[in-house]
Amino acid sequence: MKLAVRELVRKPGRFAVAGTALVVLTMLMLFLGGLLDGLYLGSTGVLRSQSAELLVFSSDARSSLVRSRISPEVRAEVAATPGVAAVSGLGVALVGGTVPGEQDVADIAVVGYEEPTDGIPAPPPSGEGWADRSLERSGVEPGDVLGLGPARVPVRVAGWVEDANYLQQGGLWVEPGTWREVLASARPDSTLAEGTFQALAVTVDPGADPEAVASAIDDATGGATGTLTRQAAVLSLPGIKEQNSTFASIIGVTAFVAGLVIALFFSLLTLERTGMYAVLKAIGASTRQIFTGVVVQAVAVAVISFVFGAVVVHLVSPVLVSALPFQLLPSRTATTLVLLVITAVIGSAVSLRRVVRIDPASAIG
């Protein structure tokens, strides 16, 4: 292993071609990952921020928050279901909103809610709202009075909340009455009666199985509801599953290409070093020791390339964030590094057969 490390330190140029390719592939994987996470987080905040385990929709809504309607009668049935500890209403209206001092209308998801949840304080007074930080890019500031929907319903920004968006629109969290007023002005055909919500956030009893309670709720309402776990509800948002699988496929293919680069490079390197490896075997190196050196070099090249690629992406990301829904999470960075290391190990394994077949007797003569 020391032999392999010394070569890396003293002849880094030898690995430049493979390293450069891996830097580019790392940047691509991190960029795609950041885009995927930005799209995911920017679309799902409203549901992910719910501390409740279950979300109840009307069964004919196909898990769509916008299409769903839960009446007070159905809510009562839900609340009475064994295993249900608490129920709170939830709804959303997608509108344009004027911002003081700004020419452009901001895209806003007005969220009506009843109970505080993860990171979201209790509902503010009527006519006020907690704004998601992403609305800062549209010029929103605490204290601003936004004009929501066609009727320009006035809502004052009481303060910031984080990670609370819906379908790439900045969330504005308001008490139910304000939400109904905005919804009615934006979509008069969608006016909701008092007490009706689009969905219910259900907290289950301690120790209860959420999936079992979900089934019980749908049974109790006679099939009027379709109840999902929070994560299932997140995945049922329009385009989320397709987006996740598409990006994951592209990232997977990119990782595969990285493995191919490593496999090809180290195969050629091993071929070039056949003579040297024969001599090393002749003077006492085992196949395992030689192959370990190859793996160490492959992993080192992958890790160093990753560092360079990650630094570039981190430097560029402030620019990306302003133009794209891009968020580079520490978990994404770590996952990408692990994936690259794994592909490096697998890619270098392609050289194993060649290393095994090197005959030390060829060192003589």
Added chain:
Amino acid sequence: MTALEMRDVRKVYQSGADQIVALDHATVTVGDDEILALVGPSGSGKTTLLSIAGGLLSPTEGSVVVGGQEITRYSPRQLTEFRRTAVGFVFQSVNLVPFLTARENLLVVAEFGGRDGRRARERAERLLGELGLSDRMGNLPGQLSGGERQRVAIGRALMNEPALVLIDEPTSALDTRMGEQVMELIVAEVKGRGTAAVIVTHDVRMTHYADRTVQITDGHLAA
């Protein structure tokens, strides 16, 4: 004690339907502290004999004992361990690792055996000092002359205190004067340690440095 004992060794290669006898009923012994010169033309079997003695090839028939170890039926793993401890090689092309310093080219032998601590470093530096390379230990092979590289190769062969050193054409790439210097160095280093050596050469002029010379022709050792 005998450093090398080869008894009735045959090496036969199969080439399609043909058999090529590279070594035929070769019997030779080399005592401790003895230098044997093996002389013969190209294709005579010198390299085959050297390879078998060094555990790089296994004989088709016969027995090989080196430093008291019967290596004839050793497994590849056993042969690897044998090469780490009982034999040293000086290759015709020297074959130093180009990105390792002179000191590190010696230490790498100890590293393969997991013995690369302080004692190994001290031994490597002592050997290089005896070889006249005290002030060249930190140089890469590309920064050494041909003669200096040859001396590093000799040091590498002696690093693990082998019972037998196998030297393949040590003077083929050197002029006469340099070749004589290298042969003198080999004799001094080998003899001084009680190590035996087999030197393969086609240059008859160098055989007077050996204690004994054996001719090989078409795989047969002269009696």
